[in-house]
Amino acid sequence: MKHLLLLAGAAFTGLAALPADARDMWTKEQANGWYAKQPWLVGANYNNRSAINQFEMWQADSFNPKEIDQELGWAADMGMNTMRVYLHNMLWEEDAAGLKQRMETFLQIADKHKIKIMFVLFDSCWDPDPVSGPQRPPIPGVHNSGWMQAPGAARLADKSQYGKLEAYVKDIVGSFAKDQRIVAWDVWNEPNNQGGGGGAYKPTPNKVALVAGLLGPVFEWARSVDPTQPLTSGLWIGQNWDQQDKLDAVEKIQVAQSDVMSFHDYSWPETFEKRAKQMMSYGRPVLATEYMARGNGSTFDGSLPIGKKYKIAMFNWGFVDGKSQTRMPWDSWKKPYTHEEPTIWFHDVLRANGKPYRPAEVEMIKRLTTEANGPRR
Template sequence: MKHLLMIAAAGFAMTAALPADARDMWTKEQANAWYANQPWMVGANYNNRSAINQFEMWQAATFNPKEIDEELGWASAMGMNIMRVYLHNMLWEEDAKGLKQRMETFLQIADKHKIRIMFVLFDSCWDPNPVSGPQRPPIPGVHNSGWMQAPGAARLADKSRYGELEAYVKDVVGHFANDKRIAVWDVWNEPNNEGGGGGSYKPTPQKKQLVAGLLGPVFEWARSANPSQPLTSGLWIGQNWDQADKLDAVEKIQVAQSDVMSFHDYSWPETFEKRAKQMLSYGRPVLATEYMARGNGSTFDGSLPLGKKYKIAMINWGFVDGKSQTRMPWDSWKRPYTHEEPTIWFHEVLRANGKPYRQAEVDLIKRLTTEANGPRR
């Protein structure tokens, strides 16, 4: 009970500082009423196979509606009904109108396949120095070698540019605030992540402190657009998510400000269930927004039935094998798989031609989602 009181107090303090036009954070009752009207949400973190990162997915020169249509068709056929998709603030800075037009096209395609979208606004993982325009090719044999952080180290450190970040959040969330094709807004992916990349990237100085100072305002900016969809940001490290004194400054904001709870887990089913129960202790709907790393013990067979048992939304990492190369494991940053395939694929459900990596996984997804939601039509 102590952790709930502490977090409630933190949430009250933040709510009091919201702009006058911001909607309130949802109560538990509002969040649970919303969730009661949702199907069991099952899907994947998605970027199309010819896109190495957010820029190649969304920039006009490489945006590929035909490929997206094909891939979301494959997803729908196996029972998936949600995709988690990353945006980037620099896309908006350079072409706000074009980005929103392409988001509209993407949403039309997704809606045709009865798939809703969770958009991610910011991300603390991988390359801290994003560059727009033509992207570098994948590093051979390396996991997610072209992914870019948002807002990136330079903008994170330069508080004079926070006005641009505010404008991005308010414009994008505001434009789609009442769009039923969007299920959830994930305001920041793994905000307290130092970056990843096995030491390949120079750490951003004081990153966690800067993020802790910016994450609260990002929630406020998004909420000020009065979205009809819930806001969230997911926990991903640590062992005691239900104990406020064990949470860092960033995690306390995530827990205090999320309308619905979310988390990541790439470990064995026993750990997934433990973390799921900790998140459920807050009395709000829970979404697992990343899971499934076969070589790390996280599999569809082990975790997906638990998600169904607890009615937790389940969004695995990776869908179609492509330029992101996330079939390679994390250790490929230190030992690239240039002369061999990994013994087992780390992420991804389908090969580039749409054939399953493991037919049994696709069969399981289809069976469990049909049991929960009925057959796709």
């Protein structure tokens, strides 16, 4: 299997050989054997309501265990058993020991609520120039106005920085490689995304090619520390995910190196099911690591029953309304909702006080997860 993986890596990116101590990519049998032991995984993409981005969630002066405990308690009460949570390489560069200690605290809180965590190592979305320390306030009425890319444009373009990125991946994954509280590692969110922001951010030159050259090594670095959890990176654009000749260079690496397959879909349920089946064609477990944008046709009642039908892990975007302001739609980058609320919330499940935006959604999540997994104990 390792030989096949090396051939795939060479074909797609000309990567060097895997480190000698790297574990093999899981076979389909290993991946499906792991997944058969999991409950139906249902949760959200999570950052606590007082955090505008990864930095405010994890930095020492703004890390908020009390708030996290409250919110994960709300999640458990509605039947959720997993969360997808973003890290950032600069957090590690500036305070590796502190970051890992706070990750441990977070995992203890999650475990108390019987919630397993998928950590995301890198992300190509939103602001390409991340800055640590105190973060700017939210732009009024704008969706996700403070989110930061990782590693960011400067580090992505500077190969002399790649040693730090390698050390970050190996230390974080290696430190938690045998941790049963972690369900999976998402090594790079939407790696071939140009960034978003409706023109607010300067595009990173040659970004997709740079990412295509780095994504394979990121998989290798994570695999080299022998994690017991699967690695993945999710496809999110395009229409022909089951046809490898239609995939771009980044997507080919995602498909070739993911132990379990993952994807994003913010479309109507017919499209969600079509994309899910395309991902299922690879014969590996499938995780929908982002979905649910009400104004775009992606809803709990449309997509969640499909996930249950095929036992696809389901992570909706957004949990508690807060500083990320993802109740606002994507078009808020061009017309901020400063004088009115959106007609319907785009993302998020709960208001800041824990009350459901739509009680019927919470009841549905609770009902479907109970049907699949039994009542929470």
